[in-house]
Amino acid sequence: MSDIILEARNLTKSFGGFVAVNDVNLRIERGSIHAIIGPNGAGKTTMFNLLTKFHTPTSGSIRFNDTDITNRKPAEIANMGIVRSFQISAVFPHLTALENVRLALQRGLGVSYHFWRSQKMLSDLDAQAVARLDQVGLKSYAHTRAVELPYGRKRALEIATTLGLEPELMLLDEPTQGMGTEDVGAVTELISRVREGRTIVMVEHNLGVVAELADTITVLARGEVLAEGPYSEVSRNPQVMEAYMGVSAEEQEEEA
Template sequence: MSDFILEATDLSRSFGGFMAVRNVNLKIARGSIHALIGPNGAGKTTMFNLLTKFITPSSGTITFNGRNITHLKPEEIANLGIVRSFQISAVFPHLTALENVRIALQKRLDVSYQFWRSRKILSTLDGEALGRLDQVGLKRFAHVPAVELPYGRKRALEIATTLGLEPELMLLDEPTQGMGSEDVGQVADLIKRVSVGRTIIMVEHNLGVVSKLADAITVLSRGEVLAEGTYEQVSKNPAVMEAYMGIKAEEVA
């Protein structure tokens, strides 16, 4: 089995005359946390949508575990073990935390809703659902409606529902966006914990989180790969400094 779980080769996507992603090559090492970073408009979200097939590439290929998934649908790649989150928390607000995770388990186990025996079927999933909540520190909130959870715990609940699908590859889109410093630290710790035994790709603006979590970083700018490497390597890259802060190499020399 290849050391790389996912590879994108010469991946491009245009919208009319605008090239949002241009000839991007990306290799994601199995078992790693790989961050996609870059200034606003760099093409990060477009890349996420391409990798999870919410949009189709104009050209290029995507392979997962050696299989070409370029033309598969989002639900098909989810069934292969690629699951994503979104910038805005995507949980059912008026269901409890337990019920939210149970829905993910129903999807994975193909347990359909049948009104005459639904309670019995669903109760068999409660043990695993509680286990997933325990993984993210939410077991004591199992019977609390999602709408009543603080924002950081909503994001933790979203990760719990993602874990319910047993992903081999998780894609997290801005997991700490809009959080205070305490929540940021808790969610970063959570991502580190749940990364054991799986691969994570994340888009993240908080460079403190990136420096703490990422094994490898790809920096995008104007739809192209600007730099790749560890945080130490890319943070010292003159092209990255200029793209992020407008600082040219000769200004820091």
């Protein structure tokens, strides 16, 4: 099997006359954490939606495990092992943490949305659900309704439900969006802990999180790839500094 789990080739997305993503090539290595970053309006969200099939590209192709998924639907690629999270927590607010994860686990039984199944059949999944909750530090919150969880723990619950779908590739959309320092640290540690045996692609605005987690970083600007590599290289790239901080290469040399 190839070391490249997901590959975008010459990916372009236009909305009318506006080109949001322009001829982007992206290769995600199996088992890595790959971050997509960039200033506001860089095309990060559009790129993420293309990779997860919420948008169809204007041109170009996407391959997952050497299979062309360019024209597949989101539900199809989820069944193939690609599962995404969203900027806004997407758990069921009035179900308990255990019930949320158990619902995700039902897919393995082929009864994903059969809410009328017997309580015994669903209860058989409780041990697996508790194990997933324990994995993300939520075991003690198993019987707490999602709506009652603090924001950071809701995001942890979302990751637990994502893990319940047994993804080969996890795509995390701004996992630390709107969090305080303590929650950011907890979610960063959580992502590091659950990466074993899977690949993670993340769009993330917090460069401290990116520096700690990402093996490879792709920087987008105006819909195009500006730079790519490990944080140690990307963070020193003059074009990246200009895109993020508005400091030109000449100004950087003067300050040096």
